[in-house]
Amino acid sequence: METLVYIALFAPFVGSLFAALFGMSERRIFVGVIGSSLIGLSFIASAILAYNLYLTGTVIQVTMMDWIHAGDFNVEFGFVIDQISVTMMTVVTLVSTVVHIYAIGYMDHDKSFNRFFSYLSAFVFSMMILVMSDNFLGLFIGWEGVGVCSWLLVGFWYHKPDQDRKDNPSISPSWAANEAFIMNRIADLGMLIGIFILYWNTGSLKYDEVFAQLPYLSDSVLVGAAIALFIGAMGKSAQFPLHTWLTDAMEGPTPVSALIHAATMVTAGVFLVIRSNPLYSMDAVSGVSFFIASLGTFVAFYAASMALVERDLKRIIAYSTLSQLGYMFAAVGLGAYWIALFHLAAHAFFKALLFLGGGNVMHAMHDELDLFKMGALRKKMRGTWIYMTVASIALAGLPPLAGFWSKDAIIETAFNEHTYILWIVLVITAGMTAFYSFRQVFLSFHGEDRHTALGFDPHEMYKFVLVAMSPLAVLAVITGWFMGTYKAFIYNIGTTVQYDMSEHTHHLATYLGLLVIFVALSGIAYAYIKYGQTGDKAWKRSEKVENGFFYKLLINQYYIPKFYEEFITKPYMMISEVLWKKVDLKIVDATVDNIAKFLYVSGDKTRSMQTGNLSNYLNWMAVGAVLLLLIAAISAMIA
Amino acid sequence: MIGLSHYLIVSAIIFSIGLVGVLRRRNLLMLFFATEVMLNAVNIAFAAISHYYNDLTGQMFAFFIIAIAASEVAVGLGILIVLYKKHGSLDLDDLASMRG
Numbered sequence: 001m002e003t004l005v006y007i008a009l010f011a012p013f014v015g016s017l018f019a020a021l022f023g024m025s026e027r028r029i030f031v032g033v034i035g036s037s038l039i040g041l042s043f044i045a046s047a048i049l050a051y052n053l054y055l056t057g058t059v060i061q062v063t064m065m066d067w068i069h070a071g072d073f074n075v076e077f078g079f080v081i082d083q084i085s086v087t088m089m090t091v092v093t094l095v096s097t098v099v100h101i102y103a104i105g106y107m108d109h110d111k112s113f114n115r116f117f118s119y120l121s122a123f124v125f126s127m128m129i130l131v132m133s134d135n136f137l138g139l140f141i142g143w144e145g146v147g148v149c150s151w152l153l154v155g156f157w158y159h160k161p162d163q164d165r166k167d168n169p170s171i172s173p174s175w176a177a178n179e180a181f182i183m184n185r186i187a188d189l190g191m192l193i194g195i196f197i198l199y200w201n202t203g204s205l206k207y208d209e210v211f212a213q214l215p216y217l218s219d220s221v222l223v224g225a226a227i228a229l230f231i232g233a234m235g236k237s238a239q240f241p242l243h244t245w246l247t248d249a250m251e252g253p254t255p256v257s258a259l260i261h262a263a264t265m266v267t268a269g270v271f272l273v274i275r276s277n278p279l280y281s282m283d284a285v286s287g288v289s290f291f292i293a294s295l296g297t298f299v300a301f302y303a304a305s306m307a308l309v310e311r312d313l314k315r316i317i318a319y320s321t322l323s324q325l326g327y328m329f330a331a332v333g334l335g336a337y338w339i340a341l342f343h344l345a346a347h348a349f350f351k352a353l354l355f356l357g358g359g360n361v362m363h364a365m366h367d368e369l370d371l372f373k374m375g376a377l378r379k380k381m382r383g384t385w386i387y388m389t390v391a392s393i394a395l396a397g398l399p400p401l402a403g404f405w406s407k408d409a410i411i412e413t414a415f416n417e418h419t420y421i422l423w424i425v426l427v428i429t430a431g432m433t434a435f436y437s438f439r440q441v442f443l444s445f446h447g448e449d450r451h452t453a454l455g456f457d458p459h460e461m462y463k464f465v466l467v468a469m470s471p472l473a474v475l476a477v478i479t480g481w482f483m484g485t486y487k488a489f490i491y492n493i494g495t496t497v498q499y500d501m502s503e504h505t506h507h508l509a510t511y512l513g514l515l516v517i518f519v520a521l522s523g524i525a526y527a528y529i530k531y532g533q534t535g536d537k538a539w540k541r542s543e544k545v546e547n548g549f550f551y552k553l554l555i556n557q558y559y560i561p562k563f564y565e566e567f568i569t570k571p572y573m574m575i576s577e578v579l580w581k582k583v584d585l586k587i588v589d590a591t592v593d594n595i596a597k598f599l600y601v602s603g604d605k606t607r608s609m610q611t612g613n614l615s616n617y618l619n620w621m622a623v624g625a626v627l628l629l630l631i632a633a634i635s636a637m638i639a
Numbered sequence: 640m641i642g643l644s645h646y647l648i649v650s651a652i653i654f655s656i657g658l659v660g661v662l663r664r665r666n667l668l669m670l671f672f673a674t675e676v677m678l679n680a681v682n683i684a685f686a687a688i689s690h691y692y693n694d695l696t697g698q699m700f701a702f703f704i705i706a707i708a709a710s711e712v713a714v715g716l717g718i719l720i721v722l723y724k725k726h727g728s729l730d731l732d733d734l735a736s737m738r739g
Binding site for chain 2: 611612618622
């Protein structure tokens with residue numbers, strides 16, 4: 001079993017190093033094939049581990065080696081395979097495998113093909129460390145590793161020039177990559193502080209040991225640690241107010257968006273909170289948990305509202321990711337950790353499928369993402385259309401697809417906890433989700449043909465790519481059916497992840513579910529009426545709507561990026577400039593320069609002593625001896 | 640009565656004469672003489688102080704200095720002869736080959 005753990009962990013690493021060997025050379029198809037197979041191997045190992053855990057229920061804990069030994073501070077490179085990590089491992093490696101195969105087709109024409117695979121596999125390796133580590137420090141290493149890989153991959157097309165914010169809200173890939181990285185640094189500071197607080201008070205970084213100590217800690221320590229760790233989670237999972245980087249990260253290649261910015265990395269924040277569930281389910285931190293739930297609900301609604309008017313295909317999907325992350329945080333905040341984890345898995349499948357479908361469209365439309373320039377694509381891209389529709393139904397939350405079961409459970413949780421405001425907002429958001437996801441489907445695949453007039457000639461993606469996507473489509477349909485099995489599986493881990501609805505809620509469950517379905521269906525129906533029809537009733541752009549206050553507010557993302565630019569970036573720039581010109585140049589640099597100048601000038605002046613004449617040297621020696629005598633005499637007198 | 644201070648004054652005067660010689664003379668041979676004068680000035684001081692304290696260490700030191708000075712002169716004079724053969728002069732102003 002231990003071997004399987006190492007295979008699951010290191011196969012992606014080997015793949016990354018292998019691809020890196022060919023990083024500078026031209027496209028080699030076998031690099032992609034071998035990279036994909038190694039990730040596939042990692043998936044098989046993870047799946048066997050998951051199955052074994054399901055059968056025997058024994059948690060595997062391995063220690064690879066001692067890592068840091070300094071005084072009392074001991075950290076080991078240890079990994080734990082329990083119900084939580086094995087879920088993440090399986091999901092991550094499965095989606096990664098599909099995305100790797102997909103990328104062979106998608107990155108076909110890119111001259112940095114090999115480099116891309118190197119980064120992508122490195123990302124999977126970091127993500128595996130993140131989810132498998134049995135201590136906070138290992139998690140942090142993985143956390144930073146995925147951050148670096150995300151930076152590399154968002155800025156993959158770094159040669160693209162900066163554009164004005166009006167033409168392209170994310171300016172350029174390198175700008176977006178830096179934004180993502182810097183925003184995550186802010187959050188990571190919070191997380192690091194959280195880890196410090198825990199270590200300071202428990203003397204360990206290992207999950208088991210830290211959580212065993214929790215009951216003996218004071219309330220303020222618990223609250224501080226919970227808040228600080230959640231700040232880290234907010235950055236990685238792009239929760240308000242650190243959310244702007246996620247939509248801008250769509251500048252990266254689409255497989256990256258599917259893998260990193262939808263299915264895996266952005267869920268790391270949710271994973272962190274689920275992993276620390278003994279901390280977040282303490283009574284002392286119930287306030288923090290409720291805040292997490294409220295923030296999650298707010299983000300779910302907030303992101304969905306921006307998706308309502310967005311024209312960019314990938315940005316719509318990015319908003320929906322944000323919104324679904326909000327749902328997950330709502331669930332963890334309310335204590336339903338296993339439901340959040342289940343939604344995380346289901347979401348990974350259908351969201352990756354949605355993104356990859358979006359990538360097909362983008363590929364067919366020669367990187368055009370404006371929905372207003374598409375329409376009626378289903379005739380030319382039948383396979384992609386089916387995938388996108390399946391994924392959108394799953395996202396909208398209609399039974400029997402995956403999204404329904406997990407999202408409905410979250411909404412039910414909000415009802416069960418008597419937090420009715422959250423419940424109402426989540427139900428409304430479900431309707432908005434259905435609307436915007438089908439608005440996107442109808443605008444791109446149905447309605448009037450708008451792309452031919454603009455000179456586009458879309459073509460379907462390669463066959464093998466469509467075949468490779470099929471596991472995701474199947475999982476997007478069936479995952480929800482195994483919710484009961486999964487519940488039994490994860491309940492083994494401990495009492496803190498267990499969450500059951502009350503008798504009262506259970507009684508009403510059918511009605512609650514029907515309400516959600518009704519809301520979602522009306523969203524879809526409205527989207528169809530507005531965008532799906534052809535002929536006279538076909539959708540047309542309307543000046544009046546687009547100049548309206550709410551449209552402007554939403555399309556500009558509530559002016560938050562603008563606000564950040566005006567009130568954070570620009571003042572920071574000004575302060576930096578002052579510090580550079582006044583402090584750095586005039587004080588720091590000047591000091592160093594003057595020391596050098598003094599040595600240079602004094603050397604130049606005293607050079608004339610070197611006459612080569614022994615007599616002069618002797619004179620100088622005498623002067624020196626007299627000086628030393630004087631100094632000795634003076635110091636003797638002072639003493 | 641001739642006391643310690645007299646010896647020391649003599650020693651200091653001879654040392655100063657030697658020092659002035661070292662500083663002012665241009666001929667290497669004369670420089671040698673000047674250093675010998677300084678060494679012997681120190682020897683006088685050693686011997687005098689040793690006598691004053693009734694401690695033989697100072698006088699032993701004086702002997703050591705005489706011995707070392709003798710060997711130093713032997714080596715130094717050898718070098719001087721070689722230098723003279725090479726340059727035809729022992730004037731320091733003519734020997735300035737290490738100008739920086």
